[in-house]
Amino acid sequence: MSFASTQFLAFFGVLFLLYYTVPRRWQWKLLLAGSLFFYWFAGWWCLIYIGVTTVTTWLAARRIDALAREQDAWFQEHKAELSREERKARKAKDRSIRFRWLLGCLLVNFGILAVVKYTNFVIGNLNAAAAALGGGQPLPTLSLVLPMGISFYTFQAMGYLIDVYWGKSPAEESLGRFALFVTFFPQLIQGPISRFGDLSRTLYSEHPWDSRQIAMGVERVLWGLAKKLIVADRLAIPLRALVADPEQYNGVYVLAVIFLYAVQLYADFTGGIDITIGAAQMLGVQVTENFQRPFFSKNAAEYWRRWHITMGTWFRDYLFYPMSVSKPILKLHQKCRNRFGRFGKRISVHTCSIILWFVTGLWHGASWNFIVWGLLNGLVIIISQELEPLYDKFHARFPRLKGSRGWDAVQVLRTFWLMGAIRVLDVYRDVPLTFRQLGTVFTAFRPQVLWDGSFLELGIGMGDWLVAAAGAGTMLACSLLGRREPVRERLSRHSPHLAWGGCVVLIWLTLIFGVYGIGFDATQFIYNQF
Amino acid sequence: MKKNIRTAILWVLILAAGLWLLNALFMPKYMSDIPEGALIAEYYKEETGHDVIFIGDCEVYENFSPDLLWREYGLTSYIRGSAQQLIWQSYYLMEETLNYETPKVMVFNVLSMKYGEPQSEAYNRLNLDGMRLSPQKIAAVRASMTEEESLLSYLFPLLRYHSRWNELKGEDLRYLTHRDIVSDSGYLMNVQVRPAENVPTGRPLGDYSFAPVCWDYLDKMADLCEEKGVQLVLIKAPSLYPYWYDQWEEQIEDYAARRGLPYINFLELTDEIGVDFATDTYDSGLHLNLYGAEKLSRWFGQWLTANCPVEDRRGQEDYANIWNEKSAAYAARKARLEAEWSGEDPA
Incomplete structure (x- = not known):
């Protein structure tokens, strides 16, 4: 049910009245029941998907947390008996066991997301490639219906799981309470992508009437x-x-x-x-707030810190940072630094940025439009970072400009139109058409239609x-x-x-x-x- | 705390008053355009009960003159008709009417038996918006809604008509709290003349059976009238089009015979009544004009007097005062429309 529908208003009205009528200790249980009803309304089969994500994540997080505690207890008990090397090896082995649980759960849940969201995109591309190569019978596409909010709740649940793995967040003991975190209906269909630590602070508390x-x-x-x-x-x-x-x-x-x-x-x-x-x-x-007046941003990087904030921080914390310190990227960093010097140091960071924006584009939708949209965003951010010395020189030459209202306005307008031009990849049918349309701004302007x-x-x-x-x-x-x-x-x-x-x-x-x-x-x- | 509650109550009242006002403002008024939309609501302004109530679609509100029935037979009657009124709408209007009065005779025009499912939102609105809120209205809305409609928008018409914000006219303000009377006891007068020529015959149908839901509602009408002691009379008005098939006629005749109800097909009596489709129709045979309606009403008044327990009330002062006033309004409207029509007609 859409937020802008009478069904939602009726559903929420009833839930709201019940919420402040039932004993306060039942409030979160009522919210869970309401959230499941809300999700069931989109199709009972959707409950299977969200149920699998909830249960597997809860189990994996509990197991990782229990393992961490057991391993820690064992380690404290036997610390004195072990040499430094043995301790290191033991820690690595323990981490590896926990990592397998993490990886298994990530694979299951991102696997579900990948299958329902991207299978037909992959088949379509394979068919197009086969046709280009003169291949035979095209593969049939599958009739898969995307469960409501799957990208949002999968990311939210996986964020929690990674936090538990990193020891940033304790594993929630109650399956019901965790289920409420995943299914909490107001944010189920379009985010924000909340963190367990943030949302749980008020989600399970008892709430008296506060006018x-x-x-x-x-x-x-x-x-x-x-x-x-x-x-x-x-x-x-x-x-x-x-x-x-x-x-x-x-x-x-x-x-x-x-x-x-x-x-x-x-x-x-x-x-x-x-x-x-x-x-x-x-x-x-x-x-959590998800926007901070994004159209007043002065550059693309700032824009993405102010637009769909929770998605940006999710990708930053759970993809960009871990990727930046991963072995392959560190190796790449080393190689590039040795080969290209100062500029080479940044290649690994830019590689991570490009991967990040590729995945961000893919998260938005299974189409080349979104992938190109993501890559262009990454490219603009990288170019603006690389051009920073040039900006500095420019501002050194015109020191009055920096910080002036007029220059701020120019930057805001530049960012608005640049981000807007990339964003139209959302609306046009395909990538070539989008670029053709953007090209006509220069070739067939015709302002009189205004x-x-x-x-x-x-x-x-x-x-x-x-x-x-x-x-x-x-x-x-x-x-x-x-x-x-x-x-x-x-x-x-x-x-x-x-x-x-x-x-x-x-x-x-x-x-x-x-x-x-x-x-x-x-x-x-x-x-x-x- | 008390102050907060007082503030809240004050603003809730302001909100409700504003919504009431907006509802009234945005509802179409049907005064200068599509007067059919005003017919259903006019009934509630009636000051006396009626001996005869007509129920049905345009074939009743265009073809019968209650004023003539009064003037020539002393019969008090009212037409609860509206455009393309579907049979379930007729049933619920009948039920609702019986909450206000118990007439001697209910006359139902059977053309709507041909529609077995909701037809269009626009006609639903013309039929249902004017009904007062009642269990019958809610039931009628539920039975009539097309897929795109919602009950809520009938209860709060602003939800339907809000998009009129850029077409509001002076009329919407002028008729915010009241309406003019557009009919004469439910009769929508038309004095124009457009002869019926080349009336198309009906094209063959695959299935001539009326839908089961229509029979159910016809049964409910018959049961309701029986229960309330009201004589139900089935009629088919003398409209040449939409075509009335023989197969339909047989089904209605059989039904009327089975339930012991009088059934009159006026299409078979046009000669006897004296209806001349060269002069008595304003739209080539779909509906009668005033002259045709008066001829038909004259015949029917005689039939009602002879066959139904109705009485001549011209000698009853309380009725006479009101109905004579109505007659004067009818005559004035007739004179005005005739002047307008003759002015428009180059002939």
């Missing part, structure tokens, strides 16, 4: 719904038209796609995350464009005003009437200007598909 927290949660849910229904789903209509006919809509229209898709995706994804965080807050659970009324023939009229612009403008204003403190916090501090009034007006505006109902089917949140 202020609940009110703040309600406000955030309403704000998320407004962003999704008023802005994102409204802009989805012209975007669909612009992307469906690339022959007609090229040149300046491609710039429009870049701009509109940036706004739509931001409104859609942050709207969904607002609902997630707000709904969790209403239940007393603190969920004012000759052509944009009024894309499925929405002037009124809708104005509503979308007002919505996007409000989002921008809130983003600017909320740099130090969220706007709703400021409002509620001034007067409770302001906060209440804001909520009431948001409800009215969303009901009137939201794109839903007959004629408009509220589109699924874009990040659900990942």
Whole structure:
């Protein structure tokens, strides 16, 4: 069930009332039951997948934790009897046993993800390669349905498992409590990808009624719904038209796609995350923030520290860092340093970056569009790192520029359009078409379509464009005003009437200007598909 | 704490009042456009009960004149008709009507037997939006909804009509809390003349059987009327199109005979009634115009007087006051429409 549906509102309303009615020690159990129901609603068979991930991860983590404790106890007991070499060998052997449990569980769960998400992509590529080589009968594709939120919950569970393996987090003893961590419904379908250490702090606690927290949660849910229904789903209509006919809509229209898709995706994804965080807050659970005004970033690396933060940190902590200190990369580092000197030192880091962004692209979807999208992001970050000395020289020459508002604005706009241009790989059919479309910005610009009324023939009229612009403008204003403190916090501090009034007006505006109902089917949140 | 509760109550009330206002604002008013949409709700403004209630689709609200039945026979009647009213909608309207009054006669037009499943959201809205909230309305909505519809949007019409924000007109404000009367006791008057020429015959159907669900609802109507002591009369109005097949006619005749119900097919009585499709229809035979409707009502009034336990109420002051007023409104509307039509017609 989509967050922007009456089913979800009804489900959440009932759960919310029960949550504060049942004895507090049952609250987390109720949340687990609710989460399983929420997941069952997407298809009973989905419960099998998430069940396998939950049980295998819980068992493996428990085993790793138990092994670590047993091994540690044995080691402490026999430490004095062992030589230094024996101690080292023993530690390596113990680690290897624990690693086998880790590896087994990782293989099972990433294996499930790989099979359901990537099998047909692999088959498609094999068939294309075979056809290019004049091969025979193509392999049939499989009818695999992707279980809801599998990329999110698999990463969340595997992050926990690795933390247990590293000794950063204790293994959760209760299967029920761990199951709630994996299935917690507000974040099940589009993240954020929470860490056990963060989420468990409030997930299992007893939560008394807290009017202020609940009110703040309600406000955030309403704000998320407004962003999704008023802005994102409204802009989805012209975007669909612009992307469906690339022959007609090229040149300046491609710039429009870049701009509109940036706004739509931001409104859609942050709207969904607002609902997630707000709904969790209403239940007393603190969920990690996933965005930090990303469109104000001054370079690609900063952008990725502020957009989908939990995914970025997951890849950094569980892929980039371990990979950077892995034996093959250290060997590569050594070789390159010996061969290429100072620049060679960075080759290993850039290799890790490219692998990281390849996997990030693949995580987003089983298509070359996403892979190329990931690689381009990596490439832009690497190039900007390599060009840093050049920037330094430039700023040494023009010292007044650095830190000035004008230069900041240039950097922000440059990053917005650059990231936007890469992002349109999400929307066009394939990679060559995307590059052809981007090329037409230079070869068939035709700016007159911006004012000759052509944009009024894309499925929405002037009124809708104005509503979308007002919505996007409000989002921008809130983003600017909320740099130090969220706007709703400021409002509620001034007067409770302001906060209440804001909520009431948001409800009215969303009901009137939201794109839903007959004629408009509220589109699924874009990040659900990942 | 008390202050917080007071603040919360205040804002919840403001929210509810705003939603009520928005619902009223966004609901289509059906005053200058598609007056059919206003018919169902007009019934609730009636000040007296009725001896005869017509239930059905456009073949009742376009073809019978309650005013003539009053003027010539002293019969009080009302038409609870609406565009493409499906049989389950007719049933629930009948049930709902019986909550307000117990007429002597219920007249049901059987054309809707041909529709065995929900047809279109637009017609559903014309039929159901005007009903007051009641168990019957909810049942009618449940029975009528197409796949894309939701019960919630009938209970809170703003959820359906919110997209009208960029087409709101002065009319939406003017009729925020009230509506003009667009019909004469449910009759939607039309004085135009467009002769019936080249009426198409029905093309053969693969299956002439009415859907089981239609029979179920017809049974329920007959049972309900029997239980309430109301005479149910089945009719087929004299509309040339949609085509009424002989096979359908046989099924209805058999049913009426089996249940002991009177059934009148006016298509077979047009000569006797005096309906002339060259002058008595405004849309080439689909519906009668005022002149045809008055001829049909004259014949039917006679039949009702002769065959049903109805009474002439012209001598009853409380009825006469109201119905004479209605007659005056009817005459005024007729004069106005005739003036408009003759002005428009170059002939």
